[in-house]
Amino acid sequence: MDTFALKTESDVVKDEGKNRFSRDEDVLASGSGVVVIGTVLGRVTTTGKFKPLAPAASDGTQTAAAIILQNADATSADKIVVNLKRRAQVVLQALVWPVGINATQRAAALASLEAQGIVARNGV
DSSP: OOOOOOOOHHHHEEEEOGGGTTEEEEEEOTTOEEEOTTBEEEEOTTTOOEEEOOTTOSSSTTSEEEEEOSOEEESSSOEEEEEEOSSEEEEGGGOBOOTTOOHHHHHHHHHHHHHTTEEEETTO
């Protein structure tokens, strides 16, 4: 029998701004599917809604803009979610990346997050 533990926000976030300063409620765009906690998100330029990071896209989601802090199903409708968007320290190993992301794309995403004050560290 397989045993596993569900990931919680404390598995991802190790430090953040006081009084939830680092978090915002945002819209996860319909069509994003089931998104798990710790997934790196991009923001659609035209709508301001968030979707999982898509390095090959050209709609804004190619740039990392947030990390989702809950599990959400936006398969067929927009969903209000809590995202980490500024001044925080996160566990690098807890981040969820798109399938097929390469080292260059991942480095660019981490740099984009760091520009927002979100620093990813190994095993924090």
